[in-house]
Amino acid sequence: MVEQESPLVRLRSLSKEYYLGKTSVPALQGVDLEIYRGEFTVVMGPSGSGKSTLLNIIGCLDNPTHGTFEFDGHLISERDFDALAPVRNEKIGFIFQSFNLIPVLDVLENIEFPCLMARRREPAHVVRSRARALADEVGLSSCLRHRPDELSGGQRQRVAIARALVTQPKLVLADEPTANLDSHTSEQIIDLMQRLNEEKNVTFLFSTHDPRVRARARRVVSIADGAIVVVN
Amino acid sequence: MNSRIIKFALRNVLRNRRRSLVTGLTVLFGAFAIVFLQALINGTIRNAVETSVEGKYGAIQVFRQGYIGADDPLTVHFADDPNVVKRILAVGGVTAVAPRLDFDGMLSNGTEATMFVATAIDPAREYAVCPKRLDDVAPGGAALRPGDMERVLIGKTLAQSLGSQGDANLVMQAAGPHASTNALDISVRGYLRAQHMSESKRKATVTLRFAQELLRMQGQITEYVVRVGDHEQVDSIAPRVQAALGAEYFVTTWHEVDPVMRDRVKMMRFIMAFVTLTLCLLVVSTIVNTTMMAVHERVREIGTMLAVGARRWQVASMFLVEAVMLGTSSAATGIALGQLILVAWLSRGISGTMPGGDVTWFYPSVSHAFLGLALAFAAAGTALAALYPAWRASRLKPVDALRSI
Ligand SMILES: Nc1ncnc2c1ncn2[C@@H]1O[C@H](COP(=O)(O)OP(=O)(O)OP(=O)(O)O)[C@@H](O)[C@H]1O
Numbered sequence: 001m002v003e004q005e006s007p008l009v010r011l012r013s014l015s016k017e018y019y020l021g022k023t024s025v026p027a028l029q030g031v032d033l034e035i036y037r038g039e040f041t042v043v044m045g046p047s048g049s050g051k052s053t054l055l056n057i058i059g060c061l062d063n064p065t066h067g068t069f070e071f072d073g074h075l076i077s078e079r080d081f082d083a084l085a086p087v088r089n090e091k092i093g094f095i096f097q098s099f100n101l102i103p104v105l106d107v108l109e110n111i112e113f114p115c116l117m118a119r120r121r122e123p124a125h126v127v128r129s130r131a132r133a134l135a136d137e138v139g140l141s142s143c144l145r146h147r148p149d150e151l152s153g154g155q156r157q158r159v160a161i162a163r164a165l166v167t168q169p170k171l172v173l174a175d176e177p178t179a180n181l182d183s184h185t186s187e188q189i190i191d192l193m194q195r196l197n198e199e200k201n202v203t204f205l206f207s208t209h210d211p212r213v214r215a216r217a218r219r220v221v222s223i224a225d226g227a228i229v230v231v232n
Numbered sequence: 233m234n235s236r237i238i239k240f241a242l243r244n245v246l247r248n249r250r251r252s253l254v255t256g257l258t259v260l261f262g263a264f265a266i267v268f269l270q271a272l273i274n275g276t277i278r279n280a281v282e283t284s285v286e287g288k289y290g291a292i293q294v295f296r297q298g299y300i301g302a303d304d305p306l307t308v309h310f311a312d313d314p315n316v317v318k319r320i321l322a323v324g325g326v327t328a329v330a331p332r333l334d335f336d337g338m339l340s341n342g343t344e345a346t347m348f349v350a351t352a353i354d355p356a357r358e359y360a361v362c363p364k365r366l367d368d369v370a371p372g373g374a375a376l377r378p379g380d381m382e383r384v385l386i387g388k389t390l391a392q393s394l395g396s397q398g399d400a401n402l403v404m405q406a407a408g409p410h411a412s413t414n415a416l417d418i419s420v421r422g423y424l425r426a427q428h429m430s431e432s433k434r435k436a437t438v439t440l441r442f443a444q445e446l447l448r449m450q451g452q453i454t455e456y457v458v459r460v461g462d463h464e465q466v467d468s469i470a471p472r473v474q475a476a477l478g479a480e481y482f483v484t485t486w487h488e489v490d491p492v493m494r495d496r497v498k499m500m501r502f503i504m505a506f507v508t509l510t511l512c513l514l515v516v517s518t519i520v521n522t523t524m525m526a527v528h529e530r531v532r533e534i535g536t537m538l539a540v541g542a543r544r545w546q547v548a549s550m551f552l553v554e555a556v557m558l559g560t561s562s563a564a565t566g567i568a569l570g571q572l573i574l575v576a577w578l579s580r581g582i583s584g585t586m587p588g589g590d591v592t593w594f595y596p597s598v599s600h601a602f603l604g605l606a607l608a609f610a611a612a613g614t615a616l617a618a619l620y621p622a623w624r625a626s627r628l629k630p631v632d633a634l635r636s637i
Pocket residue numbers: 018019020025026027045046047048049050051052053054632
């Protein structure tokens with residue numbers, strides 16, 4: 001049974017190996033980690049240390065080679081990719097380094113997009129009003145009808161943040177969300193996510209190289225060569 | 233399907249306008265060409281079959297057993313018997329019957345003589361079986377009429393070889409059964425149209441009464457020609473006529489009497505099938521190619537879709553819908569364009585000439601069923617063509633797809 005204090009994410013001796021031909025590349029080695037509701041956690045580490053791999057496994061985009069992964073009280077290992085689609089759709093939001101917006105859709109439509117892929121479709125006007133509210137929240141109400149190529153990097157990442165929140169997920173994963181932004185814009189994006197965390201209690205898990213992000217984090221997980229070295 | 237998904241697919245189709253345009257035009261051309269060529273072939277075949285069936289041989293022919301291949305076919309004659317005609321008419325699908333007498337001999341103008349091959353017809357009954365014979369006369373002449381007696385229609389080359397112009401008087405000489413030769417005066421009523429040179433050189437048409445008198449075969453004929461309601465049914469009707477008449481008679485169809493025409497029809501159908509197949513392959517390959525390129529360009533988007541919770545079939549169906557949308561709309565335009573040209577322009581007919589023959593007209597057209605079938609095939613074909621690339625897209629690993637540039 002799920003207790004009040006049980007973690008949202010629980011990893012136990014999780015490891016991941018990639019195979020390049022016959023040689024195996026260890027990307028994660030025996031990771032133990034818990035993430036609780038309402039956290040604003042940053043995973044730091046040098047390039048190639050396994051940050052993206054970790055986030056992809058937590059996001060149900062990839063399977064661990066060994067170990068167990070529980071999400072929201074459910075054991076997630078060894079499940080079919082399509083069977084996890086509702087988890088990705090309803091419980092997890094993704095923010096990417098390179099925004100990954102759909103170029104043929106405008107701002108509102110991009111925000112609504114996860115709802116279009118949902119198993120249980122809500123009425124269009126319900127989705128639309130939620131998308132508008134989110135666009136307002138992230139400061140995009142003046143360009144709802146713009147296509148991604150008409151937006152600045154910072155605006156695009158705001159769209160991505162709104163899209164990650166549209167299904168009201170339990171966890172938002174952000175893989176280096178500020179790496180493609182200048183420092184001023186990065187600051188604003190971090191502010192926005194911090195505000196969403198504090199005001200709406202959205203749980204965030206970041207990976208980053210960015211010391212400014214680290215400065216805002218309530219909890220920092222340091223990772224090197226696929227293993228967690230410090231948690232503080 | 234959801235209107236937002238349709239809108240999404242439409243925008244994806246339009247995002248690479250030039251490529252979609254080229255693909256669309258290829259499909260359009262393919263569909264147009266299939267409709268257009270099919271119509272031409274239909275027109276040609278119809279014209280050829282009608283020329284053969286309604287202008288010469290009738291759909292079914294009835295001889296006396298032993299006529300075909302006989303040394304002296306005229307000896308294998310039989311009586312023009314109303315009871316036999318009744319029995320033939322009683323067979324389902326038969327609409328008319330007419331008697332004929334085929335013979336050959338010499339035509340002369342007093343100084344020169346030349347060979348002819350004649351068909352004797354009963355003008356009162358013949359045109360019900362072969363209505364095209366009425367138009368089988370070159371301008372200036374007229375078809376044989378029931379009252380006509382010493383009148384002949386001959387090929388133009390045959391007439392010219394006898395120095396005949398207009399209604400010249402000639403002598404027709406022929407041997408009846410058992411080689412009893414006779415000759416009668418006859419005047420040229422007009423020239424026969426000819427499909428090819430040998431017809432123009434040899435052919436003659438006279439009335440049955442004249443031929444019976446010339447050959448001393450009163451009341452006798454060599455065959456009945458039979459019209460049926462539907463040419464396509466001829467192979468099922470002929471055996472029933474044979475059954476109705478018994479072993480004394482030999483029943484055959486225009487397929488056997490005119491094997492050249494039958495083979496020409498077969499050949500045209502075969503060529504059309506080959507051309508259609510080639511055009512279908514063209515359409516399928518351009519759709520495969522376009523969908524492959526679309527998938528390739530959108531790998532990251534596919535990764536994003538999978539990350540936000542799309543299931544694999546949703547990714548596949550997105551590419552399928554796009555391909556079917558582009559393919560079907562282009563094919564529909566091509567088919568409509570083809571039909572428009574056929575109706576507006578070619579329904580008035582196209583004239584053509586065989587070497588040594590006269591001008592013939594034919595009317596290209598396709599049935600509505602064919603148009604519907606072509607469209608259904610285009611939709612199914614594009615879906616099938618897009619199936620493999622769409623499936624590939626849906627099998628992408630999201631982690632790899634998201635890492636791609
Ligand atoms: N699909 C893959 N196939 C093979 N090896 C991979 C694959 N993805 C990652 N790796 C390897 O796994 C290790 C961890 O990679 P990962 O992308 O998780 O690191 P990262 O911390 O996110 O790095 P960066 O900061 O550069 O994004 C690296 O050594 C990388 O080369």
